[in-house]
Amino acid sequence: MAATAARGLHRTGVALAVLIALTAAAACSSDSDEPAKASPRPSELPSKADSPEGRKPSASAADGRDITACADGNCEIAVSEPVNIPFKGPRGPATLSVTEVGPNTVAYTVKSGNGQSKGSASGPGQGCITVLRSNGSGNSCGGLGDAGRPSPQPDAVVIQAAAGQDGTAVLQLVSDR
Template sequence: MAATTARGLRRSGVVLAALFALTAAAGCGSASDEPAKASPSSPGERPSKADPPKRPEPTPKPSVSAADGRDITACADGNCEIVVSEPVKIPFKGPRGPATLSVTEVGPNAIAYTVKSGNGQSKGSASGPGQGCITVLRSNGSGNSCGGLGAAGRPSPQPDAVVIQAAGGEDGTAVLQLVSDR
């Protein structure tokens, strides 16, 4: 009986070795030289320290170019064309002195802002493809119009006014144009 048990153990060992070889050949290995990426086996398990660190999200690159790029100081005289990708305050010379354009929201096809001059303020916001706002800031007040801009191009200067056109782009940036008669 000892001989029968020894033969059975040898056969079991041969069978286990064969199964192990088949399992390894069937997909536990990798055909490339790249190491296999392990995924956590349970929701609470953390990836190993060997995983590469995550890169920070890049700042959106504008799909359109602007004459003054991202330089908000170019707007100081009330004439500029810039691209923004995050909330920003832009000081400029308005018809009655210092004014501020505060972009409060920028996102894919979305823009929201407030213009302050003296004791007055005007707000504009638009969302959706091809949407934007135009604000005309005058010495005696301001007016807004938001909606489809189509192929509006650069706004025309108006006497004793600063015209602000803001349009959100699909890439999460917005083009701002300030035009004055100065």
């Protein structure tokens, strides 16, 4: 009888060991074909700089983030949050107000005198071009591709806003001055 009890206890131990092994394997498995990823180390966890509030423009621009470089109607800056940019338009003071910036998204309003023009684009490689003239303005939004710097036009300020996938927009203002 002692031998029977020992065999039952042995079977129970083997069954328990198999159950523990299966439970551990299930806890480590994934329904995905991707390899399992290790938990991030504390130094790899997202920081405030990775959040939208702490995000800094990562796109390079000739004038960096200096909005004062646009005062004369000629600049190239990177922005990652809404901002107002005063500049000299064809009829005097004008303002470019970036109202939304996010991954592959940019929206803005240009005000000059009593007129205003709005542009917005979203999606990879998207952006807008606004031509501000003394007698009005015009917009075109869509794919920019490798548009590069817009060409100056007589008596106008050309504004190009390109949405970046990292949540940074590059703004270019070009005038014939």
